Amino acid sequence: MSPCKAIFRREFASYFNTPLAGVFLVIFLLLAGIFTFQMGGFFERGQADLRPFFQFHPWLFLFLVPAIAMRLWAEERRQGTIEVLMTLPIKMRDLVVGKFLAAWAFTITALLFTTPIWWTASYLGDPDHGVILTSYIGSALMAGGYLAIGSCISALTKNQVIAFVLSVVICFIFLLSGFPMVLEFFSGWAPEFIVEAIASLSFLTHFQSLSRGVIDLRDVLYFFAVIATFLYLNGLILDWKKAA
Amino acid sequence: MDQLIHAVGLDKKFGPIHAVQKVNLTVPAGEVLGFLGPNGAGKSTTMKLLTGFLEPDAGTIHIGGHSMQDQPTLAKAKIGYLPEGAPAYPDMTPSEYLDFLANVRGMQNPQVAKRRVVEQVHIGSVLHQSMETLSKGFRRRVGLAAALLHDPEVLILDEPTDGLDPNQKHEVRLLIRQLGKTKAVVLSTHILEEVEAVCSRAIIINQGLVVFDGTPAELDGKAPADLKHNRLDHVFRTITTTEIAQPGTIS
Numbered sequence: 212m213s214p215c216k217a218i219f220r221r222e223f224a225s226y227f228n229t230p231l232a233g234v235f236l237v238i239f240l241l242l243a244g245i246f247t248f249q250m251g252g253f254f255e256r257g258q259a260d261l262r263p264f265f266q267f268h269p270w271l272f273l274f275l276v277p278a279i280a281m282r283l284w285a286e287e288r289r290q291g292t293i294e295v296l297m298t299l300p301i302k303m304r305d306l307v308v309g310k311f312l313a314a315w316a317f318t319i320t321a322l323l324f325t326t327p328i329w330w331t332a333s334y335l336g337d338p339d340h341g342v343i344l345t346s347y348i349g350s351a352l353m354a355g356g357y358l359a360i361g362s363c364i365s366a367l368t369k370n371q372v373i374a375f376v377l378s379v380v381i382c383f384i385f386l387l388s389g390f391p392m393v394l395e396f397f398s399g400w401a402p403e404f405i406v407e408a409i410a411s412l413s414f415l416t417h418f419q420s421l422s423r424g425v426i427d428l429r430d431v432l433y434f435f436a437v438i439a440t441f442l443y444l445n446g447l448i449l450d451w452k453k454a455a
Numbered sequence: 456m457d458q459l460i461h462a463v464g465l466d467k468k469f470g471p472i473h474a475v476q477k478v479n480l481t482v483p484a485g486e487v488l489g490f491l492g493p494n495g496a497g498k499s500t501t502m503k504l505l506t507g508f509l510e511p512d513a514g515t516i517h518i519g520g521h522s523m524q525d526q527p528t529l530a531k532a533k534i535g536y537l538p539e540g541a542p543a544y545p546d547m548t549p550s551e552y553l554d555f556l557a558n559v560r561g562m563q564n565p566q567v568a569k570r571r572v573v574e575q576v577h578i579g580s581v582l583h584q585s586m587e588t589l590s591k592g593f594r595r596r597v598g599l600a601a602a603l604l605h606d607p608e609v610l611i612l613d614e615p616t617d618g619l620d621p622n623q624k625h626e627v628r629l630l631i632r633q634l635g636k637t638k639a640v641v642l643s644t645h646i647l648e649e650v651e652a653v654c655s656r657a658i659i660i661n662q663g664l665v666v667f668d669g670t671p672a673e674l675d676g677k678a679p680a681d682l683k684h685n686r687l688d689h690v691f692r693t694i695t696t697t698e699i700a701q702p703g704t705i706s
Contacts, residue, residue, distance in 0.1 A: 217558035221547075228546040291542030295601070298506040299559050300532035454510040 214301040218309030219316075222283075226317045231282075239275055239321050246271065247328065259336025264328050265346045265422050269386055269415055272350075272357050277378035279318060280361020281371045283310050284449070288369035297453070303446045311362050311442055318354045322347065342424035349421025352434035353414050357382050359441035366448040382414075385437075389413025458483050458517075459533075459609050459639035465504055465514035467497075467663075474500040475511070476663040480641075484608065487635035489654035489671070490643035493695050497663040498643040499539050502613050505641065506536045519608055532560070535607035537615055541598030545587035549578055549597045552586065553604055560605050572600040575630060591618035599627065603634075610634060612642040616649060628653045647687040650674070661695045 212220075226232040243264065247253050251263020287293035296306060332338045361378040368374050387393055388409050398406045410416050417430040460482040467475040475497045482488050490498045503509040505516060507523045507530065516523040521530040543552060553572070557565030573579050576596040581589055586597065595618050602610060615631065616624045631640060632653045644650065650657045651671045659667035659674075667674065677693070678686035 212558045212561070214559045214561065217555060220558070221544075221555045224551075225544070225546055290544070291538060291540055292544055294503070294508050294538040294542060295536075298508050298531055298534065298536045298538075299556070300528040300530075301559055302528060453508065454512075 213305070214299075215305035215309040215312075218301070218306055219313045222310050222313030223316055226313075232317070235275070235279065236321055236324060239271070240324055242271055242275075243267075243325055243328075253328075259332045259338040261328060261332055261338065261343050261346060262422075264325070265350060268350050269353065269418055272354055273379060273382055273386060276318065276354050276357035277361045277364075277375050277382060279314050280358050280378060281365055281374040283314060283362045284366040284445075285369050285371045285374045289371075297449070303449060307362070307442050307446050307449070311359060311438075311445075314358050314362065315351075315355050318358060319351050322351055322354070339424060342422070345424050345426050346422040348426070349418045349430070352421070352431065353418045356385070356414055356434050356437040356441075359438040359445070360385070363441040363445040363448065366445050366452070385412065386414050389415035389417075389419075459519050460505065460641065461517040462505060463515050465501065465516070466512045467500055467504060467509065468512055473663050475504065478514075478660070478663075478665055480505075480658075482609075482639040482641060484639050485636060486656055487631060487640040487642065487654045489650040489657040490641060490660065491645075491647070491650065491657060491667075491691065492643075492660040496660045496695070498660055499613055500663075501660065502536075502539075502611050502641065502643065506534055506611055507531055508538075532605075533607055534609045534611060535602035535605065536610075537595075537598045537602045537612040539613040541595045543586045543594060543597060543601075546585060548583050548585055549573075549589075549600070550582045552597065553600060556601055556604055562605060568604055568606065571606075572603045575603060576600045577626070592620060592623055595619060596623070596627075608638055610638055610640045610642075612640070614644060615642055616644065616646065624649075647691060651687070659691065659694055666694050 226235075246267035247264040251267065253263045256263065284293070287296060329338075329343055332343075333340075357378075360381050361374070364378045364381065365371075365374040367377075390413070394406055394410055397409060411433070417433045420427055421430050458481040460480060462478065462480040465475050465478040465480070467473075478497075478501060480488075480501075490501070492498050500509065504511050504514075505518075505523075507516075507527050510524075516530070518530040519533040521533070523530045547555070550569075553569050554565065557568065562568060573582060576599050578593060578596050578600055581593050581597075586594065589597065595615070599612070599615060602612065610631075612631070616627050619627060628649065631642065634640060635653070635655070642653075654671055657667070657669065657671050657674050658665055671687075674690055675686055677690045679689070682689055
């Protein structure tokens with residue numbers, strides 16, 4: 212077994228060894244249900260699609276994904292187990308990626324639990340399955356982006372609350388930069404390419420284009436670039452803490 | 456290189472605190488080095504530097520000939536480390552924890568190694584109990600098992616007997632003495648009698664400086680000849696409270 216896989220297995224199991232997995236799954240499904248059926252008007256719209264379900268994901272993840280990520284490093288530091296991990300003969304890359312992938316796999320598991328909504332739509336009507344599939348892919352990629360940010364911030368502190376709050380704020384900035392209100396604020400005076408640059412940094416823009424049913428390589432690459440950047444920073448922060 | 460641990464000119468500052476100052480340290484196989492000193496003297500920091508958890512501001516560390524700076528994975532593979540307080544994952548059982556470490560280390564015969572260490576530190580009875588329910592003594596022994604699992608050439612043990620009852624202390628000391636015949640062992644302790652019981656060499660560190668380096672007998676020889684009891688305590692107090700610290704070179 213590769214070291215990265217060993218780290219992944221332990222981390223993934225730890226969600227289910229603690230009440231975390233249960234609590235998270237229940238809250239996630241409950242909120243997703245409330246958003247979809249109460250606020251999104253899933254049945255009232257009379258359309259067999261999952262738009263009401265997916266349109267709230269950026270906001271739902273804004274709070275729930277940092278809650279998963281906050282413990283990744285902060286808890287290791289508080290428990291002292293970071294000393295065990297960092298003195299193992301293993302590359303920093305394996306450690307950071309193994310932990311991240313475990314958190315991502317857990318988030319994707321939570322997403323899979325929502326597929327009954329898909330079955331429901333299929334039972335009631337004839338939804339565009341391609342759109343739903345790309346929406347799920349977009350949702351998973353967006354969660355990965357949030358997670359990488361959260362993991363990176365978690366490496367900075369041993370306080371999980373601080374890690375959570377900071378992660379939410381930074382994820383919020385990434386989300387907000389594609390919001391019409393923010394873009395309109397800039398579009399009044401800033402050159403077009405700056406407005407586009409700000410919009411292109413946003414999770415929202417890329418998620419929405421994926422959830423329209425089009426897999427544009429640029430959107431997929433964008434999320435992978437965000438994940439790679441923040442995981443790289445994550446490693447740098449851990450290295451820097453060693454020398455500090 | 457026959458010195459398994461070879462550290463030269465280790466220096467570490469935390470802000471204004473000079474935790475470790477120009478410490479040189481060499482430990483060959485077959486030596487058990489006792490690390491003594493008051494709380495906050497720099498014992499744990501030195502151990503964290505040796506294991507690669509912290510990076511020194513200056514100085515070099517070689518473990519079994521591998522540089523901690525340039526070949527960290529090779530150097531770390533040779534070390535078994537028990538960190539201060541024996542941290543462990545509360546949600547895991549000792550059995551799962553040892554399996555996890557064996558997997559990360561990519562060990563060939565993990566089950567054989569596991570049986571060996573479980574026997575060495577007597578944790579068979581709690582192997583499938585979650586770690587948060589274990590007593591301090593058992594947790595320490597699980598930490599020790601984790602450090603011994605891959606049969607490392609170098610053992611770095613931060614207060615290995617802390618929290619153990621007198622019987623367990625005795626057992627762990629016997630184990631360390633036996634392991635020390637073939638390995639390079641560094642252990643820190645507050646208990647001076649432990650140095651006499653297990654160590655072939657003692658170092659006293661105070662305010663980040665090495666202030667004594669010699670055999671336990673030499674340490675004892677520093678006490679006044681007519682002193683009958685607590686001779687080592689007397690020397691320890693004298694050295695760490697009055698002696699003016701000089702950056703020491705040890706070999």
